[in-house]
Structure formats: C-alpha cells, structure tokens
Amino acid sequence: MAAAQRPGAGAGARPVAERVLRLLAERDQTLAVAESLTGGLVAAELTSVPGASRVFLGSVTAYATRLKRDLLGVDGELLARRGAVDAEVALQMARGVRSRLGASWGVATTGVAGPEPQDGRPVGTVYVAVCGPPGGPAEAGKAAALRLDGGRAEIRGESVRSVLELLAHELFENARAKDTEQNGGN
Known part of the structure; x- marks a missing residue:
C-alpha cells in the first residue's frame, strides 16, 4: 500500500527533507526556518522525519508583514518599498531566522x-x-524566484519542495567550496 501524501506537502518533499537533515547532521550543523506563505509546512515536513531534532532548531511563521520586520529583522523601508513578496525580503528572512534562533543555516x-x-x-x-x-x-545567501501554477495547496507544497531543494544544493556547494579551500584550490 502506498503511503498517503499529507495535504499541502510538495510532491517529493520528504526525500529532500531527509537528505538535508542527514547532510546537516553529518556536518554537525543546525537549521532554522522562516515561513510566510507556507505557514509552517516547511517545519512540518522537516519534523516528519525521525531524528530531525538533532539539527532542526525551530521556525518562525511570520505571516504578517510587521512580524517579518519585528521578529526577523527585515528592513522596514524595504518592506514599504517592495512589499513582502520579494527576493531580498526572503534573504533577510533567512538571515534573520538563522541569527535569531542561533542556527548554522x-x-x-x-x-x-x-x-x-x-x-x-x-x-x-x-x-x-x-x-x-x-x-x-554561503553566508551571503541565495534566493530563487519561482512562478508556480496551480491552486493554493499546490503552490504552497511546491514552495516547500523548492526551498528544501535550494538548501540541498547550497549544502552541496558549501561542502565543495570547503573541500577546494582545504585542498589548496585544486
């Protein structure tokens, strides 16, 4: 019997969540999540993996724009000028939650x-x-713009999968950069 997919979870998000949690554990690093449109789905996907507590510290669901500013440290002028749906806002949210929760990522x-x-x-x-x-x-961070189709549940689910894929990619690139650095740039 096939396992049922939780409502709102992105197709294929679970294997990516397992992979990033394993990579973080291997490196003795931690993770914090800031969510707006996903409303806690990224955290739910991560915590559905047994042993997630070894690396997942927690999350902030900052649905209201003022919470992005007040809890996550997103620049108020940026929010006023561009609104909450913006690449730089996403980067500042990621930096803010990393800093506020004391996580590696x-x-x-x-x-x-x-x-x-x-x-x-x-x-x-x-x-x-x-x-x-x-x-x-990877300290400066990386943002990705998505243009997703579908209903609300599909957009939120694909957002979960996409942010976890971006994290997996950055973890891989970060490890490669460190290996190159340790091996004298060769």
Whole structure:
C-alpha cells in the first residue's frame, strides 16, 4: 500500500527533507526556518522525519508583514518599498531566522499562494532563500524566484519542495567550496 501524501506537502518533499537533515547532521550543523506563505509546512515536513531534532532548531511563521520586520529583522523601508513578496525580503528572512534562533543555516519562504494577488504580485509568485553559516561561502545567501501554477495547496507544497531543494544544493556547494579551500584550490 502506498503511503498517503499529507495535504499541502510538495510532491517529493520528504526525500529532500531527509537528505538535508542527514547532510546537516553529518556536518554537525543546525537549521532554522522562516515561513510566510507556507505557514509552517516547511517545519512540518522537516519534523516528519525521525531524528530531525538533532539539527532542526525551530521556525518562525511570520505571516504578517510587521512580524517579518519585528521578529526577523527585515528592513522596514524595504518592506514599504517592495512589499513582502520579494527576493531580498526572503534573504533577510533567512538571515534573520538563522541569527535569531542561533542556527548554522536559515531558510525562508515568501510569496502569493492566492486566491488574490498581493503587493502587485500575481498568484504563484514565490521567493525562497537560504543563508549559510557566518564566515562561510554561503553566508551571503541565495534566493530563487519561482512562478508556480496551480491552486493554493499546490503552490504552497511546491514552495516547500523548492526551498528544501535550494538548501540541498547550497549544502552541496558549501561542502565543495570547503573541500577546494582545504585542498589548496585544486
């Protein structure tokens, strides 16, 4: 009998969650999550994996724009100028949650799941971001813009899978950069 997929979980998110948690555990690193449109689904996906507590510290669901500013340290002028659905906002959310929760890595989601546009952005506009350990090659972070189709549940689920994929990619790149550095750049 096939395992049922939880409502709202992105197709294929569980294997990615397992992979990133394993990589973080192998490196003795930790993870914190800042969520807006996903409303806790990234944290739920991570905590569905047995042993997640070894590396997953927690999350902040900052659905309201003022919470992005007050809890996560997103620049208020940026929010006023561009709105909450923006690549730089996602990066600042990831940095903020990493810093506030004392994690090695921070990830963030912000966007429009619908049914109405927000901040002049159409439904399906999503930004995901990852920020790595201070002093490391991934410290500045990386954001990705997504243009997703489907209903609210599909957009939120794909956002979960996408932010976890971005984290997996950055973990791999971070390890490669460290290996190159340790081996004299060769």
